[in-house]
Amino acid sequence: MYLSTIRFLSFSSLLFLLGACGSLPDLTEFDKVPAKPGEVAQNPYFSEGDEKVFKADISIYKNEFTGIFVHRKMNDTIHRIALLSEFGKTLFDLSYSRNFSKLNYSIPELDRSYIITILADDFRLLTISGGKVGERYESTETEVLKTAIEKGFVYYYFKKESQDLIKLTKTSAKKEKVNIYFTNFKNKLPETIQIVHSGINLTIVLNAIPQAYVD
C-alpha cells in the first residue's frame, strides 16, 4: 500500500548497514566439466513483448510493504518496470538496459531514493541474461553455468531433466550478493520468484498474477 511504502523509505538509509555477507556458492557437490565453446547462459522467462504482472511482497529489516510489479521487455535491449500500489497509483516507472537506467516517474517520496537503484539492479539481474559461460559444473540433477559480469559473477542453476532455470546467484569477486529462486512452475514458467539479498536484509517475493486479469 502507498503509505507503507513511505514508511519503508524512511529505512532506506539503513540499506548500507551490512549484515553477514555470504561466501561464494558452494559447488563442492558438483563436478567441474568442460564449458561448451561459445555457450551463452540465458534466462528463458522474460521474452521481448511479454508483459508480466506480479503481486509483490517486499520486506526489509522487519518492515513489510506490498504492491504490484509490472515488467515488459520493450525491445532487444530495453526493459521497463513499474511499481504500483494496489489502488493502481504508479509509485515509480523505470527503463533500463544492461548498462543504463532512466527514471520515467516517481512519487516525490521515492525521488532519488536508493531503493529504486536496488530494485532496478535486482530486475536487471532477473531479466537480462546472455552472459558468456566461462565455467560449467554438474551434479546428478543440476547443471551450473558461471558467467562473468563487471566486478563479479552470475551463476545459473538449471534442472538437468526439465532444463528449468531454478536459481540465479550474483556474487562479487569473493561473496554472494543476491540469490533469485524460481518456483511453482506452471507451463514451464515460474509462478513465484523470490529475490533474497545476502548483504542487506531485503527480500522480494513476486507472485505472478493470473493472466485472466491482465486483460
Added chain:
Amino acid sequence: MHIIKHIILILSLVPVASTAQNSSMDSEEINQFQEEIAQKAGSTNTIKGEFVQKKQLAFLQNEIQSSGRFFYASPDKIKWSYLQPYSYEVIFRNHKLFIDNEGEQSSIDIGNNELFGKLNQLIINSINGKMLQNKNFETTYEQNAEFVVAKLLPTDPVVLKLFREIILTFDKTTYEIHRVMLVEPAGDDTQIFFTKLKTNVPIDDSVFEF
C-alpha cells in the same frame, strides 16, 4: 502489404466518433446538478457496492484489472476488499489504515501524513459526492444521455504531484457515482467502475474491523 500498412496508419489517426458524445452544460444545469449531488451527499450515511479497477500504463498494451467490494460509512470509514485476482483488504478508520494482505494483517497511523490524508479524503469524497464541493479543484462539467462528467483539476500542489486530473462520472438519473478516473502526471490512469450500489443500507461496524 505496404499499402495495407499505410491504410492502417491513416485509419489510426482518424478520430473515431464516440458512441456517447459529451456536450457542455450551462450554468443553470450545473447549479441544479451540484445541488442534487450535495443533497444526496448530505443525506448519505452508508454506501456499499462492487467495483472493477482498471489500470492503464503507457508502456503496456494490456490493462491491469482487479475487482472486489467496498463499504462506506459517513463521515470517513471506508473498506476496500479486493477479491480478484488477489485477496487484499484495506480499511480506513479513525486516521488509521488497517491492511489484510492475503491473511497477513498490519496497521499504520496516517494521522500525521498530509499526503496520505489527502489521498484518503479524495477517494472517500469521490464516492460520497462531496468532491464537487472541494475548493482545491477547478471543475468543469459535461454531459451525455446517461451521465454527467465532472473534470477536476487539482490546485493543491501536493495532490498535483500525484494526479493531474480527476474525472468523476455520475449517473444522471440516480446521481450515483459510476466511475472515478485518476489521471497521473505522466498520463497513466486508473479507472474504478462502481456497480450494484446500495445507499443507506445498514452496515455493521464490524465490517470496518478485521
